[in-house]
Amino acid sequence: MPNIADIIEEYIKARLSRSNGGIVVMRRSELAEKFQCVPSQISYVLNTRFSFNRGYIIETRRGGGGFIRVIRVSLDESEDILDIIYEKIGDEISLGECINLIKYLYDEELITKREAHLMENVLEVTTPNNGVQGSGRQRAAIFKAMLMVLLRHDK
Amino acid sequence: MPNIADIIEEYIKARLSRSNGGIVVMRRSELAEKFQCVPSQISYVLNTRFSFNRGYIIETRRGGGGFIRVIRVSLDESEDILDIIYEKIGDEISLGECINLIKYLYDEELITKREAHLMENVLEVTTPNNGVQGSGRQRAAIFKAMLMVLLRHDK
DNA sequence: TGAAGAAGGTCAAAGTAGGTCTAAAGGTCA
DNA sequence: TGACCTTTAGACCTACTTTGACCTTCTTCA
Numbered sequence: 001m002p003n004i005a006d007i008i009e010e011y012i013k014a015r016l017s018r019s020n021g022g023i024v025v026m027r028r029s030e031l032a033e034k035f036q037c038v039p040s041q042i043s044y045v046l047n048t049r050f051s052f053n054r055g056y057i058i059e060t061r062r063g064g065g066g067f068i069r070v071i072r073v074s075l076d077e078s079e080d081i082l083d084i085i086y087e088k089i090g091d092e093i094s095l096g097e098c099i100n101l102i103k104y105l106y107d108e109e110l111i112t113k114r115e116a117h118l119m120e121n122v123l124e125v126t127t128p129n130n131g132v133q134g135s136g137r138q139r140a141a142i143f144k145a146m147l148m149v150l151l152r153h154d155k
Numbered sequence: 156m157p158n159i160a161d162i163i164e165e166y167i168k169a170r171l172s173r174s175n176g177g178i179v180v181m182r183r184s185e186l187a188e189k190f191q192c193v194p195s196q197i198s199y200v201l202n203t204r205f206s207f208n209r210g211y212i213i214e215t216r217r218g219g220g221g222f223i224r225v226i227r228v229s230l231d232e233s234e235d236i237l238d239i240i241y242e243k244i245g246d247e248i249s250l251g252e253c254i255n256l257i258k259y260l261y262d263e264e265l266i267t268k269r270e271a272h273l274m275e276n277v278l279e280v281t282t283p284n285n286g287v288q289g290s291g292r293q294r295a296a297i298f299k300a301m302l303m304v305l306l307r308h309d310k
Numbered sequence: 311t312g313a314a315g316a317a318g319g320t321c322a323a324a325g326t327a328g329g330t331c332t333a334a335a336g337g338t339c340a
Numbered sequence: 341t342g343a344c345c346t347t348t349a350g351a352c353c354t355a356c357t358t359t360g361a362c363c364t365t366c367t368t369c370a
Contacts, residue, residue: 003220003326003357028318038359043319048356063366066317115270117304122277125300145280146273153269158336160347183328193349198329203346218356221327 004037009049011035012070022072046070053088053100055107074108085147092136098123098143111150119146159192164204166190167225177227201225212307228306235263236305244298247291250284253298265305274301 008031015024032039050056050070059069088101099120106116127139163186170179187194205211205225212226230237239256254275261271282294 005357006220029316039318040320040360041358044357060318061366062316062318062364064316064368066366068318114304114307115273117307118270118273118301121300121304122281122297125297126281142277142280145276149272149276150269153272158347184326194328195330195350196348199347215328216356217326217328217354219326219358221356223328 004035004041005045005048008035008037008042008045012045012050016070016072022074024070025067026070027066028068042068051100053097053104055104085151086144089140089143091140093140093143094136095123095127095139098139101143105150115150119143122146159190159196160200160203163190163192163197163200167200167205171225171227177229178224180222180224182221183223197223207303210306212303226307233306235260235265236302240299240302244295246295248295248298249291250278250282250294253278253294256298260305274298277301 012024016022028039028042031042046058050058055073057071057073059071061067085101102116102119105111106113123139123143126142127135167179171177183194183197186197201213201223205213210228210230212228214224214226216222243256257271257274260266261268278294278297281297282290
């Protein structure tokens with residue numbers, strides 16, 4: 001029994017890839033209707049699966065004629081990927097956020113699946129995932145070091 | 156008279172060999188129901204019979220739509236890597252030895268150049284290369300965690 | 311202009327499902 | 341038989357999902 005959240009996620013992703021420009025506009029209540037769930041379920045999916053760290057931007061408008069716009073952020077070659085990534089990582093970072101970023105890099109085809117697993121394993125082994133003092137800082141340092149290598153060397 | 160643990164083990168192995176790709180996805184509570192035991196019994200079987208050391212990788216998810224995925228690693232295809240994990244690394248290992256092994260893996264085309272760089276860098280960043288207490292053990296753990304990824308055949 | 315209605319936002323509680331730990335029971339073997 | 345290892349059961353923990361009540365923002369129209 002796959003859960004509704006996953007189904008809605010797939011649906012939005014399918015629409016995104018069908019769209020040109022990676023933009024989908026929808027009405028929250030309509031989607032909820034379509035999937036027979038409460039509207040806040042849509043918000044939940046958006047928050048957990050289409051976060052900024054996973055490479056999406058959400059724009060919304062309330063009131064009559066309201067909408068939700070999901071925008072897939074693709075990096076173009078000219079942008080300094082490192083800067084963007086570094087900004088997202090900051091001085092400390094949680095394991096969950098790392099995994100989101102890794103997913104994003106994989107979706108963007110900047111890293112392979114194996115490299116993604118490799119990084120995840122390293123982060124899991126090297127840093128405790130619960131709020132142990134300093135673990136967030138250590139994780140950020142290791143993650144940055146790994147990204148540095150990946151982004152400096154071609155596949 | 157075989158015990159429940161053995162029966163569950165056989166069941167999972169049967170499903171694995173019936174599957175293509177050596178992957179089985181299941182629900183812990185359902186299996187427990189099927190075999191009339193407590194759910195933690197399933198965890199016990201997984202921990203004792205399907206550990207990484209025995210050639211399996213377990214992935215799980217909690218909450219609604221949760222599951223347990225058992226992935227069988229192809230042991231024969233991974234002889235070199237297993238040999239490194241069990242024979243060469245041991246409980247501790249020096250940075251120099253790691254680098255030699257990584258070089259070997261690259262020469263054998265078991266890893267890409269980028270993966271080699273990644274591994275080396277991680278080991279350099281995470282563990283001091285001079286005889287600091289315990290660093291050899293930590294290095295061994297990290298190296299093994301990274302090599303585990305190479306055993307997966309789900310790409 | 312301001313009240314009504316139409317969206318989306320937020321948050322907490324309840325529900326679902328796997329993880330961990332430990333005590334007790336069951337086997338094995340010298 | 342006693343020491344030791346394995347298995348079983350259950351209490352409690354943590355993570356993820358679903359639902360619903362209530363809040364805020366925006367548009368429309370009298």
